Amino acid sequence: xxxxxxxxxxxxxxxxxxxxxxxxxxxxxxxxxxxxxxxxxxxxxxxxxxxxxxxxxxxxxxxxxxxxxxxxxxxxxxxxxxxxxxxxxxxxxxxxxxxxxxxxxxxxxxxxxxxxxxxxxxxxxxxxxxxxxxxxxxxxxxxxxxxxxxxxxxxxxxxxxxxx
Numbered sequence: 001x002x003x004x005x006x007x008x009x010x011x012x013x014x015x016x017x018x019x020x021x022x023x024x025x026x027x028x029x030x031x032x033x034x035x036x037x038x039x040x041x042x043x044x045x046x047x048x049x050x051x052x053x054x055x056x057x058x059x060x061x062x063x064x065x066x067x068x069x070x071x072x073x074x075x076x077x078x079x080x081x082x083x084x085x086x087x088x089x090x091x092x093x094x095x096x097x098x099x100x101x102x103x104x105x106x107x108x109x110x111x112x113x114x115x116x117x118x119x120x121x122x123x124x125x126x127x128x129x130x131x132x133x134x135x136x137x138x139x140x141x142x143x144x145x146x147x148x149x150x151x152x153x154x155x156x157x158x159x160x161x162x163x164x
Contacts, residue, residue, distance in 0.1 A: 002034055005119040005129060005155070006106060006143040012040050014136055015115035016050075021132040022119065030128040035120040037103055041110040049103070106143055116143065126151050130158045 009015050015038045026033055040048045106116045119129060126147055133140055137160040145152045153163045 002146075003121050003123070003126070004102075004144065004146045005121070005126070006102060006116065006145070007133065007140050007159070008106065008110065008114060008116045008143050009136065009140045010114055011139055012042060012113050012115050014139055015040065015117035018117050018133055018136060018140070019119075021135075022129055025128040025132060031121060031123050031125050033119060034122045035118075037118040039103065039107050039110060039116040039118075041107070041112050041114055043113050045112045047107050047110070049107070102144065126155060130155050134158045 007015070007018070009018070019036055019038055022033070025031065038050045040050075042048065103118060106118075110116060121129075133155070137158065140159040141161060142152070142156050142159060145155065147155065156163050
């Protein structure tokens with residue numbers, strides 16, 4: 001089951017920096033992210049959003065596009081069918097990512113000069129995320145998670161939040 005973590009930060013660069021740290025742990029094989037998004041509200045209140053696809057989805061889209069083009073050239077009907085099926089598959093995978101309504105809700109609540117990080121992981125192990133955000137103690141706040149209660153509390157403690 002996919003796990004969602006949404007964290008807001010009191011600094012406009014913190015969400016991007018936290019994501020870079022988490023991505024480095026992912027590259028080291030510590031865990032896998034299915035989807036991410038970073039929101040930054042600049043000092044003028046303008047919202048900037050960066051949504052990343054999982055590298056597997058990106059590679060699948062590229063390979064599918066090349067394959068579809070090659071098949072279209074050799075067998076036009078087969079190429080159209082493969083292209084349509086590939087597009088449907090990629091579209092369905094994108095729908096499983098970070099909830100767009102949650103991103104909208106958080107973006108409306110962000111103050112100028114702040115940021116937010118959204119992570120969707122297909123693993124229950126949140127230890128790499130907790131380790132990566134420890135340096136942001138007192139600067140980040142858990143907005144929402146779908147993590148089990150104990151893991152959620154541990155994440156909140158790592159950010160310096162009071163936990164009941």
